[in-house]
Amino acid sequence: MNFLEERIVKDGIVKEGNVLKVDSFLNHQMDIALFEQMGAEFLKRFEGREINKILTIEASGIGIACVVARYFHCPVVFAKKSKSINIEGDMYIAEVESFTHKNKNQVIVSKKFLKGDDHLLIIDDFLANGCALQGLISIATSAGATVEGIGIAIEKGFQPGGQIIRNLGYQLESLAIVDHMDASTGKITFRQQE
Amino acid sequence: MNFLEERIVKDGIVKEGNVLKVDSFLNHQMDIALFEQMGAEFLKRFEGREINKILTIEASGIGIACVVARYFHCPVVFAKKSKSINIEGDMYIAEVESFTHKNKNQVIVSKKFLKGDDHLLIIDDFLANGCALQGLISIATSAGATVEGIGIAIEKGFQPGGQIIRNLGYQLESLAIVDHMDASTGKITFRQQE
Numbered sequence: 001m002n003f004l005e006e007r008i009v010k011d012g013i014v015k016e017g018n019v020l021k022v023d024s025f026l027n028h029q030m031d032i033a034l035f036e037q038m039g040a041e042f043l044k045r046f047e048g049r050e051i052n053k054i055l056t057i058e059a060s061g062i063g064i065a066c067v068v069a070r071y072f073h074c075p076v077v078f079a080k081k082s083k084s085i086n087i088e089g090d091m092y093i094a095e096v097e098s099f100t101h102k103n104k105n106q107v108i109v110s111k112k113f114l115k116g117d118d119h120l121l122i123i124d125d126f127l128a129n130g131c132a133l134q135g136l137i138s139i140a141t142s143a144g145a146t147v148e149g150i151g152i153a154i155e156k157g158f159q160p161g162g163q164i165i166r167n168l169g170y171q172l173e174s175l176a177i178v179d180h181m182d183a184s185t186g187k188i189t190f191r192q193q194e
Numbered sequence: 195m196n197f198l199e200e201r202i203v204k205d206g207i208v209k210e211g212n213v214l215k216v217d218s219f220l221n222h223q224m225d226i227a228l229f230e231q232m233g234a235e236f237l238k239r240f241e242g243r244e245i246n247k248i249l250t251i252e253a254s255g256i257g258i259a260c261v262v263a264r265y266f267h268c269p270v271v272f273a274k275k276s277k278s279i280n281i282e283g284d285m286y287i288a289e290v291e292s293f294t295h296k297n298k299n300q301v302i303v304s305k306k307f308l309k310g311d312d313h314l315l316i317i318d319d320f321l322a323n324g325c326a327l328q329g330l331i332s333i334a335t336s337a338g339a340t341v342e343g344i345g346i347a348i349e350k351g352f353q354p355g356g357q358i359i360r361n362l363g364y365q366l367e368s369l370a371i372v373d374h375m376d377a378s379t380g381k382i383t384f385r386q387q388e
């Protein structure tokens with residue numbers, strides 16, 4: 001097990017309905033030392049990629065992205081989520097429909113901050129069905145930017161988001177891929193990664 | 195002028211209605227090297243304070259808080275904003291009314307992550323009327339935690355939020371206090387700080 005898998009086993013809580021609560025260290029209370037380990041690991045996994053900007057989405061992606069950005073010496077742009085259209089100025093907008101909740105959301109980034117010569121690392125805390133991530137890729141594509149890679153803290157490997165993104169040819173690196181969870185025993189099975 | 199004031203003069207845009215746009219480096223695109231300078235400066239200004247946790251609020255406070263937290267070697271907890279009540283579990287909830295928009299919002303933190311023995315540094319990007327900040331202080335008080343200090347990137351000194359908080363006896367440190375802005379000339383006047 002790597003450092004993140006160990007932490008999930010130690011402090012994560014498996015709940016009914018395939019819910020994994022990691023709010024004590026990842027997405028409500030945030031362990032910055034852990035985020036630094038994640039930054040160092042992403043730097044290793046994306047070695048050789050020329051990355052000049054990190055793209056993430058509010059809210060819980062922002063903290064990880066900002067700490068990871070120190071390792072790549074680049075700024076972070078975060079996409080905003082919105083349910084309605086009341087946007088001033090020139091924005092990239094991706095409409096994404098949640099597979100789980102069936103509702104539509106918009107993912108929004110100002111055109112000022114994504115350009116055709118940007119080489120992006122997309123960072124987020126969770127990947128399940130990949131709805132938010134699809135929105136971010138859509139926006140990067142609209143801008144003509146290059147997605148050099150995608151770094152995720154925890155992927156739910158039993159949901160289709162990760163497979164779809166890999167099928168599309170992106171280098172997707174999830175630090176922990178949960179293949180199975182059992183709420184009755186609390187047991188979490190991770191996918192073997194070399 | 196300090197480093198943040200210089201950056202505001204260089205890249206901030208003054209708009210009609212006392213709007214200061216700093217989205218190219220602070221709250222949409224985020225300059226992580228700048229946030230590190232802010233962390234070092236807050237560490238200096240809050241020297242001698244025993245801080246074990248940083249409290250902030252989504253979304254644009256999170257990035258600054260996470261980078262600043264490296265200097266204080268502590269975790270970050272971010273409060274969530276919500277318009278409605280559908281909260282599971284044990285939460286601290288502060289109801290705050292916006293002076294400007296007249297709408298009510300809730301500021302929410304899980305009781306698991308704020309305790310009576312916590313010594314908090316509250317971090318946010320902007321302080322104007324101080325609505326969000328009042329919610330964070332209210333929640334800290336509910337938890338019995340001690341607010342050791344409040345660190346803000348940009349305070350609008352011509353709005354009442356900062357004065358109220360200082361009157362209440364809190365050590366409030368704003369790295370840039372804008373006393374006046376002129377949209378027609380773009381000129382920004384900062385309050386002198388020693």
